[in-house]
Amino acid sequence: MQAAYLTLGFSHKLLPLDTREKLVFEPEALLEFLARFRQEHPSVHEIMALCTCNRVEFYLYTHAPDQIAPPLLKALAHTKQVDLKALQTSLEFHTQEHAIHHVFCVVSSLDSLVVGETQITGQFKEAFKLCLQAGLCAKHLSRLAHFALKCAAGVRNATAISSQAVSIASVAVKQAAEILQTEIAPKRAMVVGMGEMGQLVCKHLLAKGFEVALYNRNTQRALDFAKSLDNPNLQVQPLSALAQGINAYAFLFCATSAPYSVISTTMVQPCTFRRWWFDLAVPRDIEPPQEPNIWLYSVDDLQGVVARNLEQRQKDTRHAYQVVGRFSVQFAQWLQSLEVDPLIKDLRELAKQAALKELRRAIKKGYLPQEHEECVARILHNAFNTFLHHPSATLKKNAHKPESDMLGECLKSLFNLGKESMFINRYKCEFSEEGF
Structure with missing residues (x-):
């Protein structure tokens, strides 16, 4: 196949x-x-x-x-x-x-x-x-x-x-900012983990004016990250203080790469204030809390916010699909052009072997002296190169055109080259810009 x-x-x-x-x-x-x-x-x-x-x-x-x-x-x-x-x-x-x-x-x-x-x-x-x-x-x-x-x-x-x-990180931060429009809570948040997602959350929170406490297993790495941002509203806390932090902040964003929950129900203590937790990790970082004053958002819970953004970007999304369609066609055409050179090479090799076969037969039957073999071989080589020049040029010239499929398949059939079809011109019909 x-x-x-x-x-x-x-x-x-x-x-x-x-x-x-x-x-x-x-x-x-x-x-x-x-x-x-x-x-x-x-x-x-x-x-x-x-x-x-x-x-x-x-x-x-x-x-x-x-x-x-x-x-x-x-x-x-x-x-x-x-x-x-x-x-x-x-x-x-x-x-x-x-x-x-x-x-x-x-x-x-x-x-x-x-x-x-x-x-x-x-x-x-x-x-x-x-x-x-x-x-x-x-x-x-x-x-x-x-x-x-x-x-x-x-x-x-x-x-x-x-x-x-926006990314998942900024969607979560946007949700937190919207909560503050209807809820009275300090504009302070804690972020657990500083992989790519955690770093994005920190940047978005700082851009929204939050005070941020960053908890990470590698404290030095967190300090280096905080230094690179040079923002006084970002402070680094040791992971050993995690249990204390989750019971002190109204907003929690968790995005570690741990294969297990880093925040368990046993760490949660009753608080007089409401808390909003965003679990942005897969596998999830937070065990579902039992406290009634904690609202937990997972990655899947953010789809409502995403839906509103999609509606606003409908026009750009349509245009983006057109761009993807063009690139898809270009890639298909490029792949097709790659198949032209091997086809030309196979055709020339077929002509070469046919000429040499007849040359050897002529020498064997005495039609041609052995000492003339090299010169005649060179003449035959030049002859079939000249003969195949126009077909080769035509194949290369039309490699990106619809007719290249027909030309290539006809050549393989006529000369019994025995190669499977690699021509995919039908691709353009499905994913060209006109299809969107």
Whole structure:
């Protein structure tokens, strides 16, 4: 079967948070899982994975795009002890042109919970880098990744979608700011964890005028981060003071990479004031509190705020899809042009072997002296190069045009080159700008 791009995975659209968080991998465990799966399935030439709060997706280049999903789901369900049927019913599956378009949409943040957030582009870049360094990606996924990042930049440059959109972190901070419009509470907040999400929360809180206390396991790293911001409203606290802090602040934002809850119900004490907690981690950092004066928001709970933003950005989103469509077509055309050179090379090799075969036969039958073989071979080489010049030039000239499909397939059929079809002109019909 012809090799093709394949994407399969799970996102906030179909898979609930409590199941998504079970699928999260630590980097080393993820690389081990991917390497083992590729070793067990030789049809998988290249593989990478993207794991975020809102999605776990696998991107592959494989000779068995129609057969590889069941064993991958089975391996994932076994590794993570997740119900296989739940994964099967929530699976998003795309091949070749649809896979390319899906990846471009994901990296351009058109498939995100918060459309237009820029965090996903960096996450994809890091995921690709991780898998590339591990030898899991080669030229095919590299081509896809580089073009996807180029597409994301094109969307940002052509639209205002990123400037108008917000990340999950800023959505949470916006929600806190809206709470203060109707509730009387100090404009003070604590942030637990200083990964990318935690740092974004700190920046957004400071921009909104909050006093922020940052709790992190590595105190020195937190101090270095606070120094880089040079804002007196950001103070660093040791993680040992966490239990005291959660009972002193009205606003709590938690976003660590811990595989377990860092805030348990046993740490919570009754307070006379209301508290609003935002758990921005997957797996979740906060055990559901029993105190009636605590309102807990998870990643999925922020979708209402996101929906209002989506309505405001509808026009830019439509334009962004047009940009993604153009890049998808360009990538398809580029892939198609890559197939022209091997076709020309095969055609020339066929002519060369035919000429040499007849030359050797002529010498064997005595039609030509042996000492003239080299000179005649050179003449024949020049002759078939001259003969094939115009067909070669025509193929290259029309590589991006619809007729290239017909020309290429006719040549392969006429000269019995025996190659599978790699021409994908139909892609343009589905994802060109006119389709949106």
